[in-house]
Amino acid sequence: MSNEPIISLRHVTKRIGRSTVIDNLTFDVPQGEIFGFLGPNGAGKTTTIRMMVGLMSITQGEIFIKGKNIKSEFEQAIRHVGAIVENPEMYKYLSGYHNLIHYAQMVPGVTKERIDEVVGIVKLENRIHDKVKKYSLGMRQRLGVAQALLHRPSLLILDEPTNGLDPAGIRELRDYLRLLTRTEGITVIVSSHLLSEMELMCDRVAILQQGKLVDVKPIHEFMQSAEQVQTYVIEAKPVEKALNALKEMENVKEVKALPEGLEIEAEKEQIPDILMDLIRLDIRVYSVQAQRQSLEDRFLEMTGGGQIG
Ligand SMILES: Nc1ncnc2c1ncn2[C@@H]1O[C@H](COP(=O)(O)OP(=O)(O)O)[C@@H](O)[C@H]1O
């Protein structure tokens, strides 16, 4: 696998009417990764993806897929890409298999073996001869992915693939996307407005807000910096005394009294000291719980506000 990025954006800008929907995006997607495109609704994820696959014109800047310019070398660029941008059209009264056969007829060089192969990749073997109208949302989506994979693209782009999936469906999606990167060397780009899903799926994420790139980093770096300061709920008695003590502590950033306990914001490293200080004051500590859901909020502060989710 070469080190050349699978896709490069250079100063990509999209203006619609008077508004600048995408503002000067520059980044590379390395080969063989699952790359996440994260941003709140309206951030410009779909618009960017539409430009990547030539469904929408680029106002300014360039997009290269395997070094080929999507504007001036469209055919050579797009043959590397399989994408699901909007809901793929399926014939509900045909089986999944016949949908694939039908689609394969429009793509040169797709064999029966390849059809069986993609069915295996998305794990639809057992249901592929059922009519699509009997499929769950997750299965329809897998059929869409199978279709997008028929021509052996090296880049698969999925716009908000987890929308409407339950946690089990998300896990399945993640597993076969991983399989794709490992066994077929495919690079995957997924967009989402949920950090928690990106964390499960991606190697690297680009954060988009109001059409601007906030940051591109390996996901574990985002998680690390997001986890440094966290929210904890401390159950301690007497409550009033604990509240006042916590308010005095410099390593406690915020304190709030909640019915279930005292909610504080602090760095994880400081928690033992904070507890020790409480105990020294004869305050009885019954429990401490890290509030995992605050990660999203932390993360937002880190990336400069706005809303994700
Ligand atoms: N065809 C269009 N005409 C006008 N504005 C649009 C059009 N398509 C998208 N937008 C605007 O561009 C911004 C980005 O939209 P979109 O790319 O769909 O965001 P996301 O996919 O991140 O939710 C939004 O403010 C949206 O209103």
Ligand SMILES: [Mg+2]
């Ligand atoms: Mg969108």
